[in-house]
Amino acid sequence: MPDVKHFEPDAVLDQVVRLFWERGAEVTGIAEIVRATGLSRSSLYATFGGKERLQAAALRRYLERQSRPVFDALAADQRGLPAVDGFFERLVAARCTGKHARWGCLVTNAHTGAAREVPEIREVLDAHHGALRAAMRAALRSARELGQTRPGLDLDACSENLALLAYGVNLRSRAGAEPAELLAGVRAVLDGFAHTEER
Amino acid sequence: MPDVKHFEPDAVLDQVVRLFWERGAEVTGIAEIVRATGLSRSSLYATFGGKERLQAAALRRYLERQSRPVFDALAADQRGLPAVDGFFERLVAARCTGKHARWGCLVTNAHTGAAREVPEIREVLDAHHGALRAAMRAALRSARELGQTRPGLDLDACSENLALLAYGVNLRSRAGAEPAELLAGVRAVLDGFAHTEER
């Protein structure tokens, strides 16, 4: 009997992700979301709840649609260190060029905002970190099995290191860092994970 | 003939730094600054200009009073890799415990905000990055002169790497990361810079 929604929530959420990602969630007002999506405030609030819930939903979506595929590809890539190197090469390229240039990473950006203390949002930040670190660990394990790594390499510590490094890249890219600098910074650590003799 | 200021601008700026650092510049209103400092809006605007100028001044002050002394100590510390290790140990401790726990770094936090595009503010972000990287480079040069580093280490790339890593630590600390995880992530890279045989 009831009426149905006159829009696709998924498509709307994608537009919200774009707004929050490029401009920042904190400085993007409800009015701007209404304007960009064409929705009315009523539909927005009925579908997503308030702004905090909307931001949490946007973060979850970003994680699943933007981050997860890349993380999964990294975890599945069995080339070892070249897989990690390729990940960072594509990361730097995506952060510094193309249509998302200088946007940074939505989840990385959320770390500094006031919303980081909201449990529903903190969960996404931690899930993102866990997924990134796990993907790094899988790639490093492949590297070890291929005999690419120096003896005694602590996979947990190294994957945490690379995850933290990715945040640094994301952050600095948003402030205009040079791709060459970022890449050099990345490769310095991969050299250290490899056999000294080989490089 | 004229009247003089009835307050100390330096002391006020310190209070502003504290507010922007803990809560975030974007969500700290002028009213809150007026309340915390006891100044009137008139004095605030006459002394510092608008909010953007105030944020730039706060960032410059943070860099000089908080970051620079630590960077200088790192650059002057001639112990080599232990100096770098000590820097990160103190960094993680400061970010996760004590009165500034979970505040992150004011400059790091500013990377994600809308103000990052303001030239006066971008300059501080770049100056901070340059100073951090230079300090890392000096410490690594000492390490090399002490024979602590593996052959062929690229000091520029490695110092950039450590600087990016510091941003990662600052960022994740603000979202509640565990000190042990952060430290493990740091040490993984230092191991890679050293002679493989020694560790």
Place this chain on the structure above:
DNA sequence: CTTATCTTGGACCGGCCGTTCCAAGATAAG
């Protein structure tokens, strides 16, 4: 076609935003 139910547009809420302005107050030179 009626009816029950959900959706939609958009007016409206109190409150805060950063900023401006001016009269009153404080200062120190003459």
Place this chain on the structure above:
DNA sequence: CTTATCTTGGAACGGCCGGTCCAAGATAAG
């Protein structure tokens, strides 16, 4: 003590904030 100059308190500005509300509209079951 007068006077010129700067500072100060605080009212006021238009505008945007996130959120609520309700009448009008759309839908599909009966």
